[in-house]
Amino acid sequence: GPGAAAPQADGVYEIDGVAYPSRDGVRINVTLKESAARRFIWGQQDVDLSLDSWFETCRITTRRIAAALDVRIPGDRLARQARVADVSLPLYDKLLKARDLLTRWTPEDDRHAEAIFRDILRVEPGFARAKTGLVKLINSSHIVFPGLRRPQPGENDTVRLAQAAVEADPLDSDHQLCLGWSLAMNGRTEEAVAALLAACENNPTNPRTLASAADALANCGALDQAREMARVSLDLDLGASRLHWGYRVSVALWSGELEAAVAAARKADNAIPLTGGYEVAALAMLGREDDARAAWARYAEWLRARWRGPESPQDADMVDWFVEAPPLADPARRAALTATLRAVTAAQRQDAKV
Secondary structure, eight states: OTTSOOOOSTTOEEEEEEEEEOSSEEEEEEEEEETTTTEEEEEEEEEEEETTTHHHHHHHHHHHHHHHHHHHHHHHHHHHHTTSOGGGSOHHHHHHHHHHHHTTOOHHHHHHHHHHHHHHHHHOTTOHHHHHHHHHHHHHHHHHSTTOOOOOTTSSSHHHHHHHHHHHOTTOHHHHHHHHHHHHHTTOHHHHHHHHHHHHHHOTTOHHHHHHHHHHHHHHTOHHHHHHHHHHHHHHOTTOOHHHHHHHHHHHHHTTOHHHHHHHHHHHTTSSTTHHHHHHHHHHHTTOHHHHHHHHHHHHHHHHHHOOSSSSOOHHHHHHHHHHSSOOOOHHHHHHHHHHHHHHHHHHHHHHHO
16 A cells, blocks of 8 residues: 555566545545556556445456556566567566567567577476467467468477466466467367366456457357357457457357457457458358458458468468468358358459459
């Protein structure tokens, strides 16, 4: 609280809260500061608590604060370490730097991140978070870089690495989330669902965890759970990011909420490179054929500018990459998605001949 002496070591943070009366109850302001430098990092102001909604407001506000802290503290450390050479950083700050590199989505930054993760594991083989960082990189590369082939089941050691991380700390939601995605990518659907639900249970206040798990659950066919996680993540996620909207697109599409899928895809704006294809599919399923063809033209142009597969990709190449990239467990859904996109691209080619 405000009257307590805060620790002054670097990297130690404190939360201050101030409450004062309002007309209908109590209003609170919350701030997060870095203790040593007394630097303000984040705050939430004018949270109204009334007797009628006291417990529900406390629950929601606490979860939003927890979600914000999960982003702000690592972000603050990254900002302070940005100019420090890799070799000079403590292992945890190296980890944060590698995670930040993954968000830049360039081959060079991915290679740099992989080198950092592997260097951490060389020095500290049991560092579970470095293992999950490496797993995330491997699991996402074929999606982040359109045209790369998705690894086949058993082709890499992501499941082994993720399982080792979970064994080291079963309550870490990030480990469970990585394990869930790894199992899904390797066709082990039932095990994937269990790990994904464990991730959500371990960290029910993190909208990114919930949204990512919702995406994977939708691909696994666990639509009831996927919709619930997507709903809760949106409740927590004030000013939802493009990335988080990207996770929600597949949930809406496979739930038959086609207009919602189109809206989410447009908000995501290819923050995840699959969302443009989902928009095309949703428009086609709605019978909006002209809109679907126009959306494909935009998406294909976007993909070609980022293509990492064989040069000069044709529509069929891009459809094949798109359909194979996500860990869609139901062969019938994969076949329907393929047929839908092929019909759109065929109609577009026919239009071009006219």
